[in-house]
Amino acid sequence: MLQIERKTIGDSVLLFEDDLLADVSVDMFSADFWQQQHKVTGQAFGRGVTTFFQQKGREYVLRHYRRGGLVGKVLHNQYLFTGLHRTRAWQEMHLLKRMHQWGLPVPKAAAAHICRSGFIYTADIILEKIPLAQDVFSLLEKQPLSPAAWTTIGAVIKQMHDKQVFHHDLNIHNIMQDVQGKIWLIDFDKCYIRKGEQWKNENLQRLLRSLRKERSKNSLFCWQEDHWQWCLSGYQGTNL
Known part of the structure; x- marks a missing residue:
């Protein structure tokens, strides 16, 4: 090590x-x-x-x-x-x-x-630097993500939460996808290991608010409310 x-x-x-x-x-x-x-x-x-x-x-x-x-x-x-x-x-x-x-x-x-x-x-x-990767916000300015990509995002956030890592600024700018489709999480300033469970849903809600905010600013932003369920399915480990 x-x-x-x-x-x-x-x-x-x-x-x-x-x-x-x-x-x-x-x-x-x-x-x-x-x-x-x-x-x-x-x-x-x-x-x-x-x-x-x-x-x-x-x-x-x-x-x-x-x-x-x-x-x-x-x-x-x-x-x-x-x-x-x-x-x-x-x-x-x-x-x-x-x-x-x-x-x-x-x-x-x-x-x-x-x-x-x-x-x-x-x-x-x-x-x-994560090679050949873009933040998901930039990707959504051009085209929607697939259900599988959203499911992977949810699953990656769950992996982070299972280790009790609290992401201080979990928003759509701090999630990246590389050319192979792998999802990455970035910007861990002010993040830390946190006890308990309640904050995890609040963390997810922060991500949802960031998506709604970007959608309200740009009608061409390629995200819809029903896409959120794909992310939750990945987080919860359930089938679409």
Whole structure:
């Protein structure tokens, strides 16, 4: 079982899987570093800028942790430091490590960076990019998913819930499908192992709300209410 390695450089702590990114450095968590080496393959724009790059035949995703909501307008990317194990990057990387060991379809975390300044820290994470995959939202902008695909989505969410993993932001943008039809779950920032059962239905309802929201904004969005039953059938392990 591979362990997550750790090293300290000045005010920075680096976490890394040495079979993915060896000789990890603070510079690797800067988009400019990869731009200067002409290894950037693309960018995505949301709350912040996500950078895609290639290194030694593999594709990676570099994401800087940023706050949302009203607090994010003031603090942007700063978080209160209450211990390394409580930082967003440490928690996401270790959760993904556990999920990958469980065989769940999630990306591998290659490295993380936590930079502390007194009681404040900033953080970044590098993930392996899921090859030849698109988020399901983008797919539904073009055509509907098959009943089998929806059933698989439901079954994958059930696998995650069976391990008591609470996905903080389970929405249609955070579910992906690759060219072979495999379903993946992404974006595990602020996610954690949670006891109990009641929250699981609430998690599913969050996904349903995201589908209804996208449908209300775009009449051509290829999803209908009755498609939800396909997803539930996969979750419940019942036949269509």
